[in-house]
Amino acid sequence: MLNNRNILLCVSGGIAVYKACALTSKLVQAGANVKVIMTESACQFVSPLTFQALSRHEVYTDTFKEQNPSVISHIDAADWADLIIVAPATANVIGKLANGLADDMLTTTLLASEAPVWIAPAMNVHMYDHPAVKRNISVLYQDGFRFIEPSEGYLACGYVGKGRLEEPENIVKLAESHFSEETNAPLEGKHVVITAGPTREPVDPVRFFTNKSTGKMGYAAAEAAISLGARVTLISGPVSIDPPKGLHELISVQTAADMREAVLSVFDSSDIVIKTAAVADFTPKSVSDHKMKKKDGSLVIELKRTGDILKELGRKKQRQILVGFAAETQDVEHYARKKLDTKNLDMIVANNVKTAGAGFGADTNLVTFFFKDGRRRELPIMSKFDVSLEIFREIVAFSEQSVERS
Template sequence: MSTSAIQRIVVGMTGGIAAYKTPDLVRRLRERGLEVRVVMTEGAQGFVTPLTLQAVSGHRVATELLDAEAEAAMGHIELARWADQILVAPASANFLARLASGFADDLLTTLCLATEAPIAVAPAMNQVMWRAPATRANCERLTARGVRLLGPGEGDQACGETGAGRMLEPLELVEALLGDAAGPGPGVLSGRTVLITSGPTREALDPVRYLTNHSSGKMGHALAAAARDAGARVLLISGPTELPAPHGVETVAVESARDMHRAVMDRVAGADIFIAAAAVADYRPEQSAGSKIKKTDSETALRLVPNPDILREVAALEQYRPFTVGFAAETDALEAHARGKLARKGLDMIAANWVGADRGFHTDDNALEVYWPGGGHTSLARADKPALARQLINLITERYHHAATRGTEDSRSPSGQ
């Protein structure tokens, strides 16, 4: 949904000290011209009174699941149909767990289940709670369903500790929800076909074991959703992931690098833009055993052979060459390696990110350094992956239209940056 399509927003509040920020958030949203209704849990009312939120929103605050003053006493259905967007801020660890599990035992969780509007949450909790495996798993389940995570930020916490878990400041939340992070408007890629690869590949050693990498597919799937929202026809070729196929996106499931190579080359002729977000294995075993390899006391040597270079082949096409975007996941010398790959493979753009502990793979957020020929560069600050994907699609769209109007060679010159 584009920024202009968001006119009515429900702000949900759960119990936590960060609730003191929510009245200012409501005020900031109203400054942007939005109509705001507020839903408070019982815990939230222990920190801020409903009267305060009524004063800043201009509407009665909803607190009860069955509301005698609502039409048919079904206030949650009315709000669910009314909202263009739902934002829960603060979202406590308890609320995230209940939302991930599909609970509907109060007004806010029931509203989230009953709505078809996009849902965003602004986590706020102690830094140890945020890092807990249960919380991380709940967040992964929510993002896989399309729920946007805005934050949390890092810094001093009310408990006296320091770390990740602070609710983003009201202006940061408004900007993330309505500002540049909203990405391209609807229709900017209308009539275009975008081909995207996502996830890892698996290279079989035998029927039981395989070689792979840590890619989760979150970024590739988020890019597919963002390109769809920009009006494109999207073809997603995905290696093995636990993510559901994005709604409205034609998805092809593959296993190995050679499977992905065939799927891409079969479809690339119809693509205007190709985004290679998948982490494709560079090598595969020279031979894959037909039965399980048994353990012995002796050493075993594994001979590897190169896989097809999908990105290089697409970029080298003479006919039907799409605007070609690569990815580079690096542990050192990020810019040097990314620019080298950009030139070596003849790409139109490359998005590079650091990988390692708590960075890149399996995380819900990321940051990107984006380069293109002629010295072009921009930084996309750390954000949740759906928001980051919208920003990247926006940038790809700009460069694609630039290349289409001025010619590919001109777009690679310094004057075409």
């Protein structure tokens, strides 16, 4: 999948530069065309000559060093790349990129490029956990950058913890997967049903009960499914988001009862169902035909339970893969696993909505996947579109394993 792909490797200064040498070699061996940009600090750890020998291309180290007068180097490199990988990415370079600074060849080139940019951090565990670094990473996620989460282990500083640059072999696999998705449609022929947004439970002609859901997660999931070749039905509560291009069908609903009816109408034809919608658990027992007037004293509105759509789908499912969401404020794993079991789900995506960057209305999410086989997978903070891609990667892998077992 990497054959003749143009990969621009941006190397910033840290002890993990030695791994960038191995990454260059493995990318070239996999068939990629690799060009390298080094910061001044990176050159203190490894000579540019090393990367030149491994990549078989001249190494960029200086914005003002123009070897070819017919082009401007940082623009030429930016236009050339199919994919940009910043590895290792120091706290310094992450901060520069988050704030749009361009004071060297690396940062100037990235500002000029429209290629996907992946950032692979490598730093001390406390630096990686610093609020400023977390804030900069969050900004970059919202700007569309993708992060390759560092692994845990012994660090050069002597600490043991998260901060090790991901192994070159794994980065190469991620790159292969990226280009595989560009050329293949792993969800082609699949009917994906996604629910999104809130429901509104009427009290009278002018009032209703609702929640804080904006629909961003569900709409991002629909966009991701379309990009992977699926035929997507989006069932949406009232939101202020335009539906993604390429959508097969949009079903707009208001109440929990509307949502149930819409989901059941397409469930039998579906292959994958992802329930991101925040459906009301209760609805008024009676709805006034006229606007309720203000009166002295308190007001009591009696509520009744709405139907549990996800549990009903869990009982009905046969070949479908069913994914639920758990938005919690405490004991996230306990409630997520309970929901996973009681509703017969294949996978549940859980988060603490009180965590910064993970609540309703945010463009990012911080989630953990729980699976019916007992596994869990914790993701770093990332855009809701990237979270959706990870969900579908798990679904594709699950489907492939099911085929192998059969």
